[in-house]
Amino acid sequence: MTSAISKAWEEVVRPMLLRPKRVQVAALCFRETDTGKDVLLITSRGTGRWIVPKGWPIDGMGGSEAALREAWEEAGVREAKIQPVPIGTYGYSKVLDNGASAPIETQVYLARVCEMSDTYPEAPERQRRWVSAEDAANMVDEPGLQDILRAI
Incomplete structure (x- = not known):
């Protein structure tokens, strides 16, 4: 019995815990207002x-x-000035299409929005909302993203 547990640990559990995180890229879109950044x-x-x-990263494009x-x-962000270097990263667990869970590290790029569009590819599938950075930090679930939002 002990050898079966040991084998399961070495061949199944341990590799799952040590697998590298997959990387995603995110745009932290903002605009200046009279009261600060939304x-x-x-x-x-x-x-x-x-x-x-x-x-996910796109072949042939930088992050x-x-x-x-x-x-x-x-x-629907039509035009923005985005910083070329991430301002931070945060981790979360993503449920993949096959039902498995994968650890993800998300690189966050700060983007000053210049122009928006009301029609964009995923408009029918999503809601969007401009909020203060503090309100945004309270609305998202990921602690690392909350920290990034509170820092801007």
């Missing part, structure tokens, strides 16, 4: 939780470019 949140398609636009593409597709 940030753009969107709802996730699956659960309706409040999140920032994010997705900030891919994050900006996600901001267009998911939130």
Whole structure:
């Protein structure tokens, strides 16, 4: 029995715990207001939780470019000035299409929004809302993203 547990630990459990995190890129979209910065949140398609636009890296694009593409597709950000270096990262566990859970590290790029569109690819599937950074931090679930929002 002990050898079966030991074998299961070494061949199944331990590798799952040590597997590398997958990477996503996110655009933390903001605009200046009289009271400070407002940030753009969107709802996730699956659960309706409040999140920032994010997705997988895209071949041939840098991280900030891919994050900006996600901001267009998911939130209708037509034009923005995005910083080329992430302002931070946060982790979360993503449920994949096959039902498995994967650890994700999300690189967050700060993007000053210049122009929005009311029509964009995922408009029928998501809500979007401009809120203060503090309100946004209280609306999202991920502690690391909450910290990034409170820091801007």
